[in-house]
Amino acid sequence: MAEPKNSVKTQAGASLQEIGMRKRLNAWAANHQLVAVETLMRLLSNPLGSLLTWMVIAIALTLPGALWMALDNMEQLSGRFQASGRITLYLTPKATEQQGQQLSDRIAALDSVANTEFIDADTALDDFRDNSGLQAALDFLPENPLPAVILVEPPLGIEQAALLRLIEQLKSYQLVDSVQLDMAWVERLQAMLALAERLIGVLGVLLALAILLVVGNTIRLAIAARVDEIRVVKLVGGTNAYVRRPFLYTGLWYGMVGGLLAWLLLILCWALLNGPVADLAELYGSGFELKPLSAGAAMALLLAAMLLGWLGAWWSVSRHLDHIEP
Amino acid sequence: MTMVQFDRVGKRYPGGKEALSGISFELARGEFAFLTGHSGAGKSTLLKLMMLMERPSRGQVFVDGQNLGRLRAGQIPYLRRKVGVVFQNHQLLFDRSVFDNVALPLQIAGYTPAEAGRRVRAALDSVGLLGMEKRNPIELSGGEQQRVGIARAVVNKPALLLADEPTGNLDPELSAEIMNLFLRFQQVGVTVLIASHDIALIEHMGHRRLILDHGHLHEGQIAGAGGIYG
Ligand SMILES: Nc1ncnc2c1ncn2[C@@H]1O[C@H](COP(=O)(O)OP(=O)(O)OP(=O)(O)O)[C@@H](O)[C@H]1O
Ligand SMILES: [Mg+2]
Numbered sequence: 246m247a248e249p250k251n252s253v254k255t256q257a258g259a260s261l262q263e264i265g266m267r268k269r270l271n272a273w274a275a276n277h278q279l280v281a282v283e284t285l286m287r288l289l290s291n292p293l294g295s296l297l298t299w300m301v302i303a304i305a306l307t308l309p310g311a312l313w314m315a316l317d318n319m320e321q322l323s324g325r326f327q328a329s330g331r332i333t334l335y336l337t338p339k340a341t342e343q344q345g346q347q348l349s350d351r352i353a354a355l356d357s358v359a360n361t362e363f364i365d366a367d368t369a370l371d372d373f374r375d376n377s378g379l380q381a382a383l384d385f386l387p388e389n390p391l392p393a394v395i396l397v398e399p400p401l402g403i404e405q406a407a408l409l410r411l412i413e414q415l416k417s418y419q420l421v422d423s424v425q426l427d428m429a430w431v432e433r434l435q436a437m438l439a440l441a442e443r444l445i446g447v448l449g450v451l452l453a454l455a456i457l458l459v460v461g462n463t464i465r466l467a468i469a470a471r472v473d474e475i476r477v478v479k480l481v482g483g484t485n486a487y488v489r490r491p492f493l494y495t496g497l498w499y500g501m502v503g504g505l506l507a508w509l510l511l512i513l514c515w516a517l518l519n520g521p522v523a524d525l526a527e528l529y530g531s532g533f534e535l536k537p538l539s540a541g542a543a544m545a546l547l548l549a550a551m552l553l554g555w556l557g558a559w560w561s562v563s564r565h566l567d568h569i570e571p
Numbered sequence: 572m573t574m575v576q577f578d579r580v581g582k583r584y585p586g587g588k589e590a591l592s593g594i595s596f597e598l599a600r601g602e603f604a605f606l607t608g609h610s611g612a613g614k615s616t617l618l619k620l621m622m623l624m625e626r627p628s629r630g631q632v633f634v635d636g637q638n639l640g641r642l643r644a645g646q647i648p649y650l651r652r653k654v655g656v657v658f659q660n661h662q663l664l665f666d667r668s669v670f671d672n673v674a675l676p677l678q679i680a681g682y683t684p685a686e687a688g689r690r691v692r693a694a695l696d697s698v699g700l701l702g703m704e705k706r707n708p709i710e711l712s713g714g715e716q717q718r719v720g721i722a723r724a725v726v727n728k729p730a731l732l733l734a735d736e737p738t739g740n741l742d743p744e745l746s747a748e749i750m751n752l753f754l755r756f757q758q759v760g761v762t763v764l765i766a767s768h769d770i771a772l773i774e775h776m777g778h779r780r781l782i783l784d785h786g787h788l789h790e791g792q793i794a795g796a797g798g799i800y801g
Binding site: 268269271272273275276473474476477478479480481482483484485487570571 | 624656678
């Protein structure tokens with residue numbers, strides 16, 4: 246009992262603890278580290294208990310993630326479509342039907358052309374009459390005002406430069422009066438992609454809210470299970486920040502594990518779809534391949550998941566924790 | 572050198588009657604005093620006011636020169652670090668060892684593990700439980716649990732030690748032992764206030780007595796100067 250007497254003696258009047266600022270800071274950092282490791286261990290040591298929360302987070306992240314991956318690929322594809330719009334060749338009035346057909350066949354044989362279709366002037370007029378409703382007016386015309394037309398379809402995914410070269414080449418034919426690249430449908434596609442992007446954004450926000458609620462609720466339960474401990478900690482001088490810390494870290498880890506699971510699910514989606522998509526693309530003569538989520542996007546996904554987990558915990562903690570008093 | 576000062580303090584619980592009224596007294600630094608009174612007299616309430624577990628309805632409470640009514644919420648934890656408390660229901664955590672229970676206030680205050688370890692062992696030694704640091708408090712007897720609670724209350728070397736019925740449920744021998752423990756802390760300068768029913772033990776020990784009766788303090792006026800002994 247020699248040491249205890251000593252230790253009791255030193256208690257005389259010692260109301261203020263003289264711990265240096267630096268020591269305090271180190272202790273604070275050490276506590277963060279300790280709490281971070283402890284909370285992670287606690288979660289991992291009971292994976293079944295946390296599995297539901299992890300899966301909800303993972304699925305809520307995978308859904309917009311997969312859509313975003315699809316959209317990203319569509320945009321990449323539409324970039325190629327842009328260069329593969331249909332080309333319409335208007336032939337000079339001098340061109341005979343036979344000459345036009347020959348030219349059409351010759352163009353079809355070019356490497357940079359997938360397909361052609363020749364429409365002679367009379368057929369063009371018939372089509373126009375049927376579709377325009379201007380039949381009466383057309384009947385008044387002394388002669389057919391429409392030129393013969395060759396529709397040229399470049400292969401899917403042709404390079405922009407190759408397409409420009411093709412257009413130059415087509416213009417150089419003597420029978421060709423003018424060349425028109427039809428881009429309207431590409432523009433329509435892009436408008437739809439923009440809309441899809443907006444929808445994914447809205448979906449993402451809703452699912453982010455779902456994650457906040459799920460993590461918030463999980464943390465609420467964790468708080469309820471540790472009310473006694475919180476009371477004691479506050480009784481012996483624990484600050485709100487100290488009491489909050491383990492719960493905030495827990496939220497962070499929920500987000501991280503959920504984010505990692507979502508990432509795995511997205512890789513799985515990609516692996517399942519990549520084969521069929523490549524096969525399909527090959528049928529269309531395109532070397533298109535499904536791109537997986539980029540490393541940057543995967544990182545962003547993970548960080549967003551951690552942030553959401555932390556926010557969910559913070560929301561729950563600020564609603565429930567500060568009211569627990571000894 | 573006053574450690575505690577009550578100035579015309581009243582406490583009315585919401586919807587209840589007056590638990591305390593017109594309480595004025597002082598505790599000098601290093602003083603040892605008992606707080607007695609019938610059940611429901613307001614003893615626990617008075618102790619809780621010093622920890623800001625309750626706030627007074629009227630009057631002012633000063634601890635270590637600080638007006639508790641002026642403390643912001645963020646400062647309350649730092650007040651509590653200066654005040655050690657022992658409750659009858661020991662408020663120990665059964666999901667961790669005796670050592671970790673006692674270390675909690677130090678961990679909160681930011682001690683390094685090495686420093687905390689030294690102090691925890693010293694505190695456990697002072698209550699005679701050095702061999703039990705690795706045990707879970709649930710395996711200990713009532714008296715041993717009570718002593719773990721005391722070790723936790725003094726481990727951070729508080730200037731003020733409050734105990735609410737620390738010997739309730741203990742046999743007379745153990746009660747006397749625990750009271751002696753509190754005396755030892757007083758001998759090294761800690762101000763000690765013990766709420767207790769145990770009239771026999773209190774009479775035996777002597778020291779100043781504050782007596783509460785239906786929320787009124789009887790010796791308050793006289794006690795202001797130096798207290799009543801015997
Ligand atoms: N939280 C509360 N809400 C309402 N009334 C309360 C509350 N706590 C105590 N009281 C009332 O205040 C009065 C004083 O209670 P207190 O607990 O301080 O008495 P005590 O002297 O500690 O009694 P005991 O010796 O039985 O522990 C009692 O009438 C009690 O009913
Ligand atoms: Mg009481």
